[in-house]
Amino acid sequence: MSVSKPSTDAQRPRRTQAERSETMRQRILDATLECLQKDGYGGTTVSRIIEVAGVSRGAPLHHFPSKSALIAASAEQLIRRVYIQMGKAVAKLQGSEDRLHDLIYSAWKNVFNRPEHIALHELLVASQRDQELAEILQKVWTAGYFTLGNAADHYLEPIGDQANVRDMMILTQWLLRGMAEDLHIVANRKLFDRYLKLWCEMLAVHLRARAGVTEPPPRPPQWDSSPSNDS
Amino acid sequence: MSVSKPSTDAQRPRRTQAERSETMRQRILDATLECLQKDGYGGTTVSRIIEVAGVSRGAPLHHFPSKSALIAASAEQLIRRVYIQMGKAVAKLQGSEDRLHDLIYSAWKNVFNRPEHIALHELLVASQRDQELAEILQKVWTAGYFTLGNAADHYLEPIGDQANVRDMMILTQWLLRGMAEDLHIVANRKLFDRYLKLWCEMLAVHLRARAGVTEPPPRPPQWDSSPSNDS
DNA sequence: AAACATGCTGAACGTCCGTATTGTAAATGG
DNA sequence: CCATTTACAATACGGACGTTCAGCATGTTT
Helix, strand or coil: CCCCCCCCCCCCCCCHHHHHHHHHHHHHHHHHHHHHHHHHHCCCCCCHHHHHCCCCCCCCCCCHHHHHHHHHHHHHHHHHHHHHHHHHHHCCCCCCHHHHHHHHHHHHHHHCCCCHHHHHHHHHHHHHHHHHHHHHHHHHHHHHHHHHHHHHHHHHCCCCCCCHHHHHHHHHHHHHHHHHHHCCCCCCCCHHHHHHHHHHHHHHEEEEEEECCCCCCCCCCCCCCCCCCCC | CCCCCCCCCCCCCCCCHHHHHHHHHHHHHHHHHHHHHHHHHHHHHHHHHHHEEECCCCCCHHHHCCCCHHHHHHHHHHHHHHHHHHHHHHHHCCCCCHHHHHHHHHHHHHHHCCCCHHHHHHHHHHHHHHHHHHHHHHHHHHHHHHHHHHHHHHHEEEEECCHHHHHHHHHHHHHHHHHHHHCCCCCCHHHHHHHHHHHHHHCCCEEECCCCCCCCCCCCCCCCCCCCCCC
């Protein structure tokens, strides 16, 4: 219900305006993402957001010109978060014995089978009727393509000559996305593990670990800690 | 904008109450599905539905106790329609030269790459927060599993011994569903054909056409023309 | 310290939502 | 042929939506 309230503000009664403003802005963004995840796109109303954030009704529109701008800013932040997390996860696979399996599982566990992905997916679906959102969500394509694609290209190599590592990672992402949509339909969670394993076996026909890779994959360009500069 | 207006009602000024009622009911259901497809779940309001159907505001709630009941009835009807269509499509593949390829393409063209699937997908996403819808949408799992699974089992056989036809069809459905969500993001439509082809090649490692299959697959049980008996 | 600027509150506004109610034409049944 | 029932139209209602705005603290500047 609450999103990171400032510890005890008796401790620091004085903060600069910029500080106040930034924490408030962040609090609203976090509350929006929490709403998207728990209540869906349709349930993400201003009333609900301010309830979760614990702020007044006017606060969100003081920082964002409209609700759709707030959603857009939340989307940008979420995409960055999700794929940075994934980038970090796939950077720790040098010591793995079965790199293909661990890469796929890492993508599943760190992206598609996460609460954050629910919010991201809500936005993706909403973007079918919202041009502005669609342009932002295109970054998911790019982000996924490079994060998973680069990592796979770094750790794995094709076995045959017509196989292509990056293409198979694109198929992987579509598959995992489709799987994630059945999480609430299919009760038996172990089923998903079974099919994930089957998918790894199908990939293993065409991909194998590169020999002697001890370095983590190169980091994507600007994705370190650019705060949140948007609209 | 309009959904199957009665041809020329000057021709038949008298119809039984049951007839009037049934056509009206169907008109409302069709309008609801059209709304779901064009305006999404959130945009499917009573106002929009009656505008599309060209009926009064009271009409929908005369036939359905509430809006959610209307949505539920529409969902049931849609699921039946979509997978009957798929069943018919995959029943014509005996003459195909590349049955695996044609089966996958048929699933894509007749289900996932169709306007109706957009509506179905909206309902699937909404069912994450709606228990009643979720129970209805479970039928999509069952329907997909049997329709595509049975057909594949009929036309194809595993090559290795650990391969399983039905499991691979489940992966196929997840993949196609995930692909369909990027249709509005990725401008180049030919890309999807490329990846569909790649997927077929990956499947071809494990599946091949059964020899001497000239019959169409057996029809699923009750799926012929049961009108629309629900809630 | 006084004057100003900024960050946010909280009430209010108009619009649209889903539903309830009342009225009217058409079909049914004696 | 008329009373009754059914099918739908039309309007009204309370509530929730996104947005606006005057007011009040809290920093900032002079």
